[in-house]
Amino acid sequence: MSERELTMAEALNEALHGEMERDPGVFVVGEDIAQIGGLFQVTAGLLDKYGPQRVIDAPISEAGQVGAGVGAALVGCRPVVELQIADFVTLTMDQLVNHAAKWRYMSGGKVTVPFVLRGAVSSGIGMAGQHSQTLEAWFVHAPGLVVIMPSTPYDAKGLLTAAIRDDNPVVFLEKRLLYSRRGPVPEGDYTVPIGVADIKREGTDVTVACYSQGVHLALQAGRQLAEQGIELEIVDLRTLKPLDIETLGNSVRKTGRLVVVSEGARAGGVASEIVARIVDEAYDSLRTAPVRVTAKDTPIPYAAQLERAVMPQVDDLVAAVTGMLEPVAGS
Amino acid sequence: MTSASVVGAATLEELLLRMWRIRAFEIRAMELFEEKLIRGSVHPYIGMEAIAVGVCAALRPDDFITSTHRGHGHCVAKGLDLRRMMAEIIGREDGYCRGRGGSMHITAIEQGMLGADAIVAGSSALAVGAAHGLRLQGRDSVVVCFFGDGAANQGILHEACNLAAVLSAQVIFVCENNEWAISTPASASTRIANIAIRAEGYGFPGVVADGNDVEEMRAVTEAALVRARAGDGPTLIEAKSYRITAHSAATKVDLRPAEELDAWRARDPILQLSRKLVESGVDEARIGEIEAQARADVADAVEFALASPRPDPGAATEDVYAPADWNVLERLS
16 A cells, blocks of 8 residues: 655645634634645645635734734634744744743743744755754743654644643744745544654664754765665654653663754754753763764854755754764774 | 713723723732742833723623733623632632743733733734634634734734735734833834834734724724624724833833823823713712722632632642643653
């Protein structure tokens, strides 16, 4: 039986269709998402099926959209707000951090905010400084938010479905370069559990913790390194908060080495947090110091050569792995 | 105002009691702050009682409000329990938010209180979204968003008003213009005399009302409710009023001129309503009883609050997240 393949954009679209069909409280809001189905077609076909009350082409008011999402969630709906470009989250931070993330806690646990904020992370294609940031660390640092970054169409559909059904505010970041990447996606309804990592490649020498585009860098590095007899174990975290430290810790206990790949800036980044967590959980298993492969601490430049120079590349990961294996190569 | 006449004397007495409850509550809260039983701050609603009481008197129990850092008055007017309010601002387990929110974050969605919001203008977009959500659920409940003159210059309010207009959301924006944003007079923050005229820029009606006249506040709200429930969209009501007290119980410097304060004290909404009741034949003694009852209700609330247990420090990390499969598994450490 041949497996059906979809792009990640199509997979996300199926998740939205499925949840809007299943739950009349689900509605979607964003810029250019209704009539043209979104710049990346993730919301295609929803307007025709569910009408303008539930599929809303909103004014360019990102903070207003996010705040409205929180309010609708408070009265029992399950809004999904799309940020056309994830960087526009900067305009919404008060509504996201001071409202979505905290309303439950500040109420003494009486209310829930089932709200999803989706955004397209658009680095790697020359969109320059204000359209190319990878900002997940900000959300991991805001207690109350769930943070998800899928790497495959299968995970994207299952995780978005799970995110919409979850009673917590979720920041769901989709790498734009992955929208067109194809992969097997089952028909119908399924969820991928939040907070559960997935081992995308088994190996014995080095654990690579990664997510989103980083998983594809790691898989490519894994193929190259396998030719030299080095076997990477690739742990796709899928969810950054909650973090599946158990799966990652078990892998590090097996390999004794950790490289973390993140396209976010280096200082105060998710990679730093993951290294710290592994030091907490599995220090005794580490045979070498963990290594971070991240973007550099710069704004994202426009020209292709410059953007490549600041974003983590497959070669950087290969060099990190071979570098950490060198001291034991002659033993 | 057109429908003010339908408010009979008995109802006016009830409105006076609500206004007195707010005032008595705030007076005690300021004392408790001085006695260091309340942490942080208290932002008294004294002098503005007619706004919340008038607006909420027009609402149904299934209508909603959002509130501000100066939110106690809205809560009392919406019918929240003084005991649980006081327990909250003293930081006790029986408080509306179990001591997690405090004075600026009282939330009671089951009573139509979506939450007090200490980010100025922060709840405006929430109100619009809640209103849209209610429409999707087939309900004609309306959401009232209270905010101040200071909030009128925040960007999010602009976004919220415009979004409410394009969605024809069943929301009422109530701008409580109390003349001062801490130390900055409204006249230094805007070149317009009436914030209500901004509504025209969004394509919905803006009304200026006497925020010290509880009957007028109720009447303008009734008109806005009819419009909202009919699906005709929002209204902006600007309630002209004044806060008699300084910005907060913690405020050290108050720049407001004495003559200005005195002029507004003479227009005290409780005095005005009391005078009106007496003129209509209500006994002076009855007015005194209403005040005494309000003070007794607040004394009871304080007693309840002080007897309520302090929160368990071991529970401080609970309720950051709603129950979920991953949360039950305690994967988030």
